[in-house]
Amino acid sequence: MNPSTPDPSEMLDRYARPSMPGVSKYAQLRETLCAAIRGGHWKPGSQLPTERELTRLTGFSLGTVQRALRELSDEGMVVRTQGSGTYVAEGRSAIDAPLHLRFLGREGEPTFLPLYPKVLARERTAERGPWSEWLRQTGADVVRISRRISVFHEFTLFNRFYFNASTFPIIAAAPLSKLDGANLKQLLGSEINMPVTAIRQRLSFVKFPEQAALAADVKPGTRGMLLESAAMAGREPLYFLESFIPPNDRRLDVSSQ
Known part of the structure; x- marks a missing residue:
């Protein structure tokens, strides 16, 4: 592995959280990936491991991995490119001045x-x-x-x-x-x-x-x-x-x- 390439197994050890009652497997994985991105494990523009690599590392099914990545894409946190892979998005605007939440x-x-x-x-x-x-x-x-x-x-x-x-x-x-x-x-x-x-x-x-x-x-x-x-x-x-x-x-x- 290239020394500058983040180690995916390190990501799991550091950012995976204990499961919470009622939270689905793909939501757990999505939160782990989010935490790793927020924590700087992957920088904006960096490529995430492939779907099959994430399946191997996490023990989750391919469908669970795909659902988690699709959710992240819908939220604008990652960009999925056909034939190329999944990348951390360069940035996304949040609601300014939340009043209730x-x-x-x-x-x-x-x-x-x-x-x-x-x-x-x-x-x-x-x-x-x-x-x-x-x-x-x-x-x-x-x-x-x-x-x-x-x-x-x-x-x-x-x-x-x-x-x-x-x-x-x-x-x-x-x-x-x-x-x-x-x-x-x-x-x-x-x-x-x-x-x-x-x-x-x-x-x-x-x-x-x-x-x-x-x-x-x-x-x-x-x-x-x-x-x-x-x-x-x-x-x-x-x-x-x-x-x-x-x-x-x-x-x-x-x-x-």
Whole structure:
């Protein structure tokens, strides 16, 4: 092996974490690879071991390895090139100034861990729920944006963002590419030229619905935190947010700002 080439077995010894209840094998591997990239084991532009090499090193199946790499690619942490391999991405923008999902960093880390969102779907819905009263819902006038959010490339949460289509027609019709990676709260505030002026939040411990478990890479039936956040701009309701947060060892700041 070239002395300048990172030793993959060293990566496992140093960055592999004990498995957590409810976390799937591919999510465990993804977190190990993320930790190695964040820790500098592989630099931006560096090539990761091949899928078959990772299969041999980890003992996971080829399908598990491929799923973990695909998740990292979707999150923008690596770039996969047909016939060439998988490389650490040169960089990716995080949500700036997170307002609700403020996970505290440890010593040597950012004050609040960076968030990397990926839009899964956008739809108008007539479904009723805890957002309905807050948004004064009448019929199918509410837009729901579903997202996966990678927290520091360490774990993934599922997020549903609700707002009124009539109040924010530009964002309701914007290309999804514009929303991918964006701070939706700031986009809504800028459309009406008003900042968030009041916030209400509620935490509960729930069994994840199937969609949330799938997006957060945890097993069906996993229990975790549900953070419900509602915001006002002046006297007008701005948005309602549901965040399904899987088991993790990070602290979440829910204090008033």
